[in-house]
Amino acid sequence: MKTSKHDAPKLSKSRYISGLQCHLRLWHECYNRELAGSVDAATQAIFDTGHEVGVLATKLHPGGLLIEADHFHHEDAVKQTLVAFADHKLPAIFEAAFLHAGVRNRADILVRGRGEQWDLVEVKSALDVSDTNVDDLALQHWVLTGAGIDIRRAGVLTLNRDYVYDGREYDVDELFLLHDLTDTVPGMAKDVAKNVKAMHEMLAQRGPPKIEPGNQCFDPYDCPFYEHCTKGMTFPEHPFGELPKLHPTKRAALKALGVETVEDVPKTFALTALQKRVRDCVRTGKEYVGNALAAVLDEPEYPIHHLDFETFMLALPRYKGTRPYQTLPFQWSNHIESAPGRLKHDEYLCREDKDPRPEFVETMLASLGTKGTICIYTPYEIRVIRELAKALPKYARRLQALEDRCWDLCNVIRDHYYHPDFHGSFSIKQVLPVLVPGMSYERLAVKDGMEASRVYVEALQTDDARRRQEIHDGLIEYCGQDTLAMVRLREALAKR
Numbered sequence: 001m002k003t004s005k006h007d008a009p010k011l012s013k014s015r016y017i018s019g020l021q022c023h024l025r026l027w028h029e030c031y032n033r034e035l036a037g038s039v040d041a042a043t044q045a046i047f048d049t050g051h052e053v054g055v056l057a058t059k060l061h062p063g064g065l066l067i068e069a070d071h072f073h074h075e076d077a078v079k080q081t082l083v084a085f086a087d088h089k090l091p092a093i094f095e096a097a098f099l100h101a102g103v104r105n106r107a108d109i110l111v112r113g114r115g116e117q118w119d120l121v122e123v124k125s126a127l128d129v130s131d132t133n134v135d136d137l138a139l140q141h142w143v144l145t146g147a148g149i150d151i152r153r154a155g156v157l158t159l160n161r162d163y164v165y166d167g168r169e170y171d172v173d174e175l176f177l178l179h180d181l182t183d184t185v186p187g188m189a190k191d192v193a194k195n196v197k198a199m200h201e202m203l204a205q206r207g208p209p210k211i212e213p214g215n216q217c218f219d220p221y222d223c224p225f226y227e228h229c230t231k232g233m234t235f236p237e238h239p240f241g242e243l244p245k246l247h248p249t250k251r252a253a254l255k256a257l258g259v260e261t262v263e264d265v266p267k268t269f270a271l272t273a274l275q276k277r278v279r280d281c282v283r284t285g286k287e288y289v290g291n292a293l294a295a296v297l298d299e300p301e302y303p304i305h306h307l308d309f310e311t312f313m314l315a316l317p318r319y320k321g322t323r324p325y326q327t328l329p330f331q332w333s334n335h336i337e338s339a340p341g342r343l344k345h346d347e348y349l350c351r352e353d354k355d356p357r358p359e360f361v362e363t364m365l366a367s368l369g370t371k372g373t374i375c376i377y378t379p380y381e382i383r384v385i386r387e388l389a390k391a392l393p394k395y396a397r398r399l400q401a402l403e404d405r406c407w408d409l410c411n412v413i414r415d416h417y418y419h420p421d422f423h424g425s426f427s428i429k430q431v432l433p434v435l436v437p438g439m440s441y442e443r444l445a446v447k448d449g450m451e452a453s454r455v456y457v458e459a460l461q462t463d464d465a466r467r468r469q470e471i472h473d474g475l476i477e478y479c480g481q482d483t484l485a486m487v488r489l490r491e492a493l494a495k496r
């Protein structure tokens with residue numbers, strides 16, 4: 001195995017992916033790390049899951065050796081890897097370290113093949129292989145091949161979405177799925193070499209590259225330097241990106257025309273009916289109220305239920321009969337308007353560490369009864385109800401009967417009402433403070449569904465009873481606000 005020295009900052013797989021996203025991001029990661037925003041709890045949770053899955057994947061190769069030296073001691077790790085290579089009894093090496101042409105690499109799993117051949121495996125805590133994963137593997141293949149390793153096969157190991165947990169120890173042979181990319185990544189070597197050269201040349205310059213913030217700041221990942229890059233910049237109040245569901249070709253066409261704001265979009269430019277409505281409202285500064293709004297608002301029948309679910313997904317299934325990343329509902333809220341202005345609230349939150357679905361369904365069916373409209377916001381609740389009907393056949397008929405009673409308030413707003421302050425979004429978080437001033441999610445401990453999901457998992461895992469209680473209180477308030485918001489939105493729309 002060859003090793004080489006290079007004077008410019010060393011690249012790594014994460015730096016290479018950053019460099020593919022934006023050279024300025026790579027520059028900052030090498031020279032100005034302190035400019036990055038701090039890692040938030042959601043990102044940290046993703047890192048932790050990745051680590052947990054990575055450790056579990058090593059069980060596929062009993063007797064494999066972990067290279068202990070950490071990322072701060074790469075040279076030591078390379079030396080330990082050389083020793084491991086010489087031990088022909090080792091079936092696999094985890095976190096093997098390499099250096100080639102100024103690129104450092106730690107390979108998640110190297111499996112010994114016949115003779116001196118090796119299989120390279122990158123582990124991902126996802127269900128599918130993304131383009132970024134392929135770029136990542138192509139870089140590793142290039143580094144290892146350059147360092148003199150004979151790679152027989154290369155692939156990405158993901159979780160298997162069809163694996164059903166039996167409640168005992170994970171069957172790792174079934175839990176993981178190997179996506180063989182042996183036919184793909186060697187062909188990318190030329191591009192990898194070109195990219196690495198360009199990144200090293202850029203890093204050898206005296207100053208950072210001149211790159212303006214743009215779409216690349218969020219693709220494939222949110223860039224941690226966004227706050228720094230946009231400091232002092234002013235943005236138009238209504239950029240043309242507010243136009244709902246704007247096709248990328250239309251986006252490019254507007255850019256080419258020099259259009260920056262919704263107001264600037266020419267009258268002759270082809271838009272959908274909704275996009276036109278958004279443009280007209282922004283131009284006039286007035287709300288749009290459709291002629292049919294009042295009639296549509298009269299459709300719901302009493303008692304009118306206002307229903308919202310919170311759900312969570314775990315990479316590694318926790319309960320018997322569940323799969324990786326299966327959506328499990330753990331909480332519902334129902335504000336019931338039995339007659340105009342007469343309101344009652346029912347709710348359920350699973351506070352125990354168990355499969356919440358049976359109790360969730362039983363309590364929800366009891367609250368919803370068999371009469372009245374069920375007001376929802378987006379079809380998400382219908383999707384969850386369908387999944388529950390499949391998973392719990394004994395309730396299937398009663399669950400399926402709920403679907404006909406559902407009435408989607410988000411659709412009603414999208415079809416019959418618009419306000420320029422929606423800024424192109426019909427999410428309840430955006431719509432609520434505009435139509436019901438004083439009612440927003442800002443003051444809540446839990447502010448959105450993603451956070452609800454994350455803190456629920458935190459409550460499952462913590463031993464701190466006070467923190468668990470605090471989380472449960474926050475969830476009760478948040479889910480209750482979602483359903484009360486629907487009541488208030490119907491009232492506000494009725495006054496238009």
Ligand code: SF4
Nearest residue numbers: 022025217223226229
């Ligand atoms: S915020 Fe955008 S422009 Fe700035 S470094 Fe990140 S990706 Fe590049």
